[in-house]
Amino acid sequence: MNNTFDHRTDHPPNLNGFAAGRVFAGGLLGLGVAICLNSSILLAEAERLPDSTSRSISVAVWTPIESVASPLKLTWPREIGDRLLGRAKDEQQITLIREQVEMTTETNLEQEELVVESVQKERRSEASSSTSASEPVDSPWTEDNPLDVWVAGDSMVQFFGETFVSMVEKSPVVEGTSEPQLSSGLSRPDYFDWPTRIAEIMTEHDPDVIVLMFGGNDAQNIRTADSRWLERFSAPWTDEYRRRVGLVMDIATADEERIVLWVGQPPMRAAGFDTRMQLLNEVYQAEADERLGVHYVDLRSMFTDASGKYARYLPDSSGKLVDVRLSDGVHLSHWGGEWLSKLLLAEISRASDGVGELWP
Amino acid sequence: MLFPTLAFGLFFVAVYLLNWLTRPHPLVWRITIFGSSLFFYAWWNWRFVFLLLWAITSNWCAGNQIDKCLRLQNTQGARGWLRTAIVSDLAMLGVFKYYDFFALELSNLLGADTSIPLLELTLPVGVSFFTFQAMSYVIDLKRRLVKPMPFLDFAVYLSFFPQLVAGPIVRASEMAPQIAQRPDPRTVPSTEAFHLILRGLFKKVVISSWLASTLVDNVFANPDGHSSHDVLLGVYGYAIQIYADFSGYTDIAIGVALLLGFRFPTNFDCPYRALSLRDFWKRWHITLSSWLRDYLYIPLGGNRGRNSETYRNLLITMVLGGLWHGSTWNFVIWGMIHGVALMIERLLPNRDIHPMFRWVITFHVVCFAWVFFRAESFAAALDVLAAIFSSPGNDQISSFPIVLVIGFALAAQFAPKSEVARLKNRLNRSGIATQGLAFGIGLVLIDLLGPDGVAPFIYFQF
Known part of the structure; x- marks a missing residue:
């Protein structure tokens, strides 16, 4: 050339x-x-x-x-x-579900104050009798009528959801479903509307157990219905975020028989991010404490080292060090997902008599 | 900065313009391209730019010293500088990629009472690729296969953004003349470039992401929860996913480089049409396999010694090739499977075996090895393999579109090259406006067909 x-x-x-x-x-x-x-x-x-x-x-x-x-x-x-391609959503159906969601919220808000008091009494009595052994109950679930277990949330769920599903499905009378939505949360329903989706799941599938985990993408400003921005962790932001967490919990607990587990955020490697996740955990814990049907699952002790700090590698039951977190310092690894799944099984068993016997 | 994003599109428009405007001015052009590449790399984590700068500076200095020693006929000195450069490069890889793996294994071996401190470092994107390029430069200098490059030329070579994070692994002998000589701005091969970019985006955004989200991720996360048929399809699906993902990235990289006036070597040549493992490695990640051949297998002795030595060299090369992909035992096993299969191939004469049977065997050995490559652990890989034979239940995932996509992707490997070339020629005869229009409509179709959100390329982690 x-x-x-x-x-x-x-x-x-x-x-x-x-x-x-x-x-x-x-x-x-x-x-x-x-x-x-x-x-x-x-x-x-x-x-x-x-x-x-x-x-x-x-x-x-x-x-x-x-x-x-x-x-x-x-x-x-x-x-x-x-x-x-079936990507466009049916706006009419969404509007209907949103109306149902709002109605649920209004009813629940009216009852909230009365409920809080009774829940706290119930929890105190649960705590005092937690050591007593529960009577075995005949399992009502069969292969034709399985226990329906759902796990939903952000990318954290993507990393342990299928592991959890594989564990619950070890019982032939349990059917599990994992529904992760990357980059989603409760701060930005304009990106993914979790309250509406949870309401859809409740209406269409009526699961017996639902595990929810949000927060990783939520430490950001919130946009209100009138297009105002609420600065993250300001008082109005916290009020609004609490309302949204409460709304999802209310939708999930509309059926009193349902077991609802709300998984808190594990410790994070980046100090600033970890502090923000702790603040969110306080919101989840407080809202869960106000509802009888919601069980808050604290992950901080499970994923910290002896000094109480974030750790990527932790000893398993045999003392062997395994990596429980991914290199991003946020998500759970395969092993971390297994640990969490086992904890969730134990929590589900604790929350309802008879369920624990499904996974010996 | 991921290729299939708007951010990269805007970045590239600016770089394209600057590239051709500054090309007549060698110094300005080199600074522009080097600066653009650093900006591209800093987009992920600006701290690792310093690591890249260290790799550039240390290898360039070592290269100059090697050349100086050789000119003074000081072979011993040249060897010393080469060793220093290679140790420095391997140390960089060792610290970021392998230290925690070996420290963890040692801790577990020595027992719970012994605690070796772990670094828990984030793996810099593309470190395995630019380290191997840097090593090839100093080794080739020592072998007198290349001449020392001026600093800015070497900086452009090692940091050149189209191939910086996931290859292809381009040799200095291929890049140096292209950096030194100004390409003809009248003959930018736009047809080939647009075709490669669209093909790469289609492979990544539509095929790879779709197969991952609808089939592969579910099967590998929970093999017991799926039927044998689903699991087997999941393994085939992963073979297609990783090919579409990695070759898709390479297609885009080659297309982008072509638009800037550079021609990269071919990295994939229809690997799933291979009739033997030897053939497979001539078609899969060609720049890595030729690197391993030239800088590891042949220096170890290649096939020049006794048969046992050849087998040993093959096994070492493939195991280290596996370890190059990541610091887990599964990658080692993946490499071992390929090494052992290559050994068996050498032992068995295959002249009388029907080509169809050879293809079936080769494809399934490759898929078998992919199970270990994809699975989270050795036990998880065994679970997947066991589920192929012993997982009853109804098919939950297998659907006609999935079978169709896998079948189509496999069949495409056998498409005659002359047909593809004829199509490109026809496009080339059309005007640039038609090409641009087709390119734009192609982008919209790919975005429409792809799932929401695109995961990073699989090979970024290596």
Whole structure:
């Protein structure tokens, strides 16, 4: 190849490619087309970002593009594609479920004060009689009518959910389901609406046991229904977050027979993140204490070393060191997931007579 | 910064423009590309930029010393500097990648009373790739296969962002001339580049992510909870997933480099059409297997000695190749399976075996090894293998679309290359506007077909 050429006189040979400037123009055209066709998705994704400068910039960039592309029907192909693939949600159904959720909340709020007192009395009596052995109860579950166990939450659930399901399904009369949603939580229902999804699960599946774990993505500003931002861990933020945690707990405990486990956050490697997760754990613990049907599962003691600090490697029952956390300092490893799953089985057994016998 | 993200798209638009605008000015161009690559790397964790800078500086200095010694005919000195560079590179890998693994195993071996301090460090992205590139540079200098590169050229070579985090492992002899010579800005191979980028995105975003989320992750997390049929399909699915994931990344990397005027070596050549393990390693992660051949297998003696020595060399090479992927026993076992299979292949003459039968055996040995590669532990791998033969129950996951995708991905390995070339030629004859339009529509289709959120590439962790 001759490396000396004159841009003004030499014409680019078209067989092997195009001039860099033309490729740039072609690439920009392609990106432009992709952005226009996808502008509604891009804007929706930008709006779901945590309250930050990058969110403001993204929204500011995509809003005018979407406002031009949408009236010109350029976003239609994508919307039709989503509908054909079954991605578009049935808005009517969602509205119905939301209404049910709100009704549940209102009823529960009215009863809350009365319930708190009775729950605290119940817990005190449970604590005093915890050493007494419970009578064995005949199992009402069969292969045709299995105990339905669900585990739902953010990416933490992705790392232990299937392990937990495999453990509960060791009993032939138990059916387990794991439903993780990456990057989700209770702070941003505009990204993933957990209260609505939990209500859907309750209505459609009516599980006997549900394990919930949120928080990893929740230490961020909250956007209210009137589009205001509440600064994280400010008093209004804490009130709103407590309300959301309580709402999910109320939906899950609408059936008093159901066992509801709320898993707290384990210690985290980064000190600042760990402090934020501790603050969230306080909210979960406080809300769980106010409801008879919710059992809070504290993970801090399980995943700390002898000095009470975060540890990636911990000794198992035989004294052998195993890695219980992933290298990101946040998620649980395979072994960590096994430990947590065993703890959850024990908690479920403790919460209801007879269930423990399903997993000898 | 992941390839299939808008952030990378915007970053690349800016770098493309700067690349071609500054190319006539060698110094400015080198600083621009080096700076862009550091920015790309810092996007994950800016602290590890210093590690990359150390790798660049230490290997460049050692390389210069090796060259100086060789010019003075001081072979002993050159060998010393080479050893220093290799020890420094391996120490970097050792500290970040292997220390905790060996410390943990030693602690467990010595008993509960002995506690060896653990570092618990985050693994820098791409450290295995740029360390191997750096080592190939100093070794090739010692072997007089390359000439010493100017500092900025070497910095661009080691940090070049398209291949920085997951390869291909490009040799200095391949990159140095391309850095030194200005490519012709009139012949940017856009058809090939757009085709590779779209193909890579499709493999990663649609095939790999979809198979992982609908099949593979569930089967490997809970093999007992699935039928034998589901588990077997999960193993086949993982074979396709890891190929789509890694070769998808490579396709994008090669396409992006082409747009900047660089041509990377081929890294995958339809590996699942291989009729033997030897053939497989000529088609899978070619830049790693040729690295291991040139810098490990041949220096160990290759196949020049007795048969037993050849088998030993094969086994050492494959086990270390396995360990390169990660510090767990499962990777060691994965390497051993390939090493032993290669040994058996050498022992058995295969001339009379029908090609179809050879393909079936080769593909299933590769899939068997993938079980250990994917599983969380040795016990978990055994659970998966046991579940293939002894897990009753109804199929929960297996569905026609999954079987179709796996079948399609396997069949695509056998697609005649002439057909692909003809399609590319036809696209090349169309104008750049048509290509751009097709590229844009392709991006939208891939985004539409892919699941929400794209997991990082599997090979980033290595």
